[in-house]
Amino acid sequence: MAPSPVPLLSLSLPELTAWVQTTGQPAYRGKQIHQWLYQKGARSLNTMTDLPKAWREKNSDYPIGRSVIDHCAVAPDHTRKYLLRLADGLIIETVGIPSSKRLTVCVSSQVGCAMDCNFCATGKGGFIRNLQSYEIVDQVLTVQEEFQERVSNVVFMGMGEPLLNLPEVVKAVECLNQVVGIGQRALTISTVGLPGKIRQLADRHLQVTFAVSLHAPNQTLRQSLIPSARHYPLEQLLADCRAYVETTGRRVTFEYVLLAGVNDQPVHAEQLAQKLRGFQTHVNLIPYNPISEVDYQRPTEAQINQFAQVLSDHRIAVSVRYSRGVQADAACGQLRASRQEELTATV
Numbered sequence: 001m002a003p004s005p006v007p008l009l010s011l012s013l014p015e016l017t018a019w020v021q022t023t024g025q026p027a028y029r030g031k032q033i034h035q036w037l038y039q040k041g042a043r044s045l046n047t048m049t050d051l052p053k054a055w056r057e058k059n060s061d062y063p064i065g066r067s068v069i070d071h072c073a074v075a076p077d078h079t080r081k082y083l084l085r086l087a088d089g090l091i092i093e094t095v096g097i098p099s100s101k102r103l104t105v106c107v108s109s110q111v112g113c114a115m116d117c118n119f120c121a122t123g124k125g126g127f128i129r130n131l132q133s134y135e136i137v138d139q140v141l142t143v144q145e146e147f148q149e150r151v152s153n154v155v156f157m158g159m160g161e162p163l164l165n166l167p168e169v170v171k172a173v174e175c176l177n178q179v180v181g182i183g184q185r186a187l188t189i190s191t192v193g194l195p196g197k198i199r200q201l202a203d204r205h206l207q208v209t210f211a212v213s214l215h216a217p218n219q220t221l222r223q224s225l226i227p228s229a230r231h232y233p234l235e236q237l238l239a240d241c242r243a244y245v246e247t248t249g250r251r252v253t254f255e256y257v258l259l260a261g262v263n264d265q266p267v268h269a270e271q272l273a274q275k276l277r278g279f280q281t282h283v284n285l286i287p288y289n290p291i292s293e294v295d296y297q298r299p300t301e302a303q304i305n306q307f308a309q310v311l312s313d314h315r316i317a318v319s320v321r322y323s324r325g326v327q328a329d330a331a332c333g334q335l336r337a338s339r340q341e342e343l344t345a346t347v
């Protein structure tokens with residue numbers, strides 16, 4: 001059996017140029033196709049009207065590598081949650097988050113996730129596979145086309161653990177930066193942290209924004225929320241973050257999901273402030289988005305503000321980040337979980 005053709009979106013400009021020549025076309029056609037793919041959102045060679053008609057017709061079924069929108073849920077705050085269907089039928093979640101100055105896309109880096117953090121819907125369905133870099137770029141192109149507006153920021157905070165798919169995530173970062181034209185600092189890689197992986201990322205010397213999901217100020221509490229933390233002592237994680245700052249010259253942002261009565265008490269904020277002493281950092285507090293599988297609660301606004309105040313009193317920069325689009329369909333990963341089940345049931 002002949003190997004299946006490589007989707008065109010997975011090729012760099014030199015690779016596209018080489019490919020088009022193997023089909024008997026001159027080299028400059030590579031650039032034309034590249035423009036169609038990235039600037040005009042072409043989803044088939046047939047629609048690339050400045051290419052020869054007979055050649056287009058002959059290659060009209062050649063795979064491009066774009067996903068199909070399976071479902072879109074629009075929240076009252078205009079956030080749009082998309083379920084995108086990949087070539088192999090799997091579903092991923094991508095979110096477009098508009099604001100007055102920005103259009104942010106929250107992309108998935110894997111189908112499912114192996115980390116199984118207690119409070120996260122994605123982990124409940126387990127890990128299925130890594131995404132290829134073009135499947136990450138496709139999510140950004142899709143949101144850009146849907147909103148008819150340039151994407152300004154990308155956060156790797158959808159499904160998956162980006163550092164477990166590092167080569168493809170780095171390739172996607174390079175493409176989003178160099179081809180799609182998004183500044184590296186406007187790209188955020190978020191990780192729960194895995195032994196050795198933060199160093200690997202630091203060694204790439206990217207200028208992206210780097211965020212670590214901390215969620216607890218001590219090892220015992222952290223590993224009760226994040227099973228993988230059992231193999232990664234908090235002190236080691238923080239030492240790796242310090243080394244990251246040294247290697248890249250970039251700050252580290254810490255994310256902290258606030259779960260009522262679990263990790264949101266003033267004593268936790270105090271402990272956190274002690275742990276982060278001397279760190280050039282910013283803490284993002286994320287009030288928990290309820291998911292159906294577990295019964296954590298979101299803290300009250302007063303509790304959230306009190307936690308933030310303790311950090312501020314210690315001169316730690318802190319923001320409260322309410323997840324946008326919660327009304328579109330519960331928290332992260334839930335929309336996809338229900339749809340994938342439905343699809344599997346109908347096969």
Ligand code: SAH
Nearest residue numbers: 120157160161190191192213255288289331
């Ligand atoms: N695996 C990566 C990126 C994906 S999750 C990471 O852990 O950083 C992106 C962020 O959303 C993480 O900080 C994660 O802890 C948070 N998150 C997951 N489920 C949530 C929920 N139900 N409510 C609020 N934040 C959640």
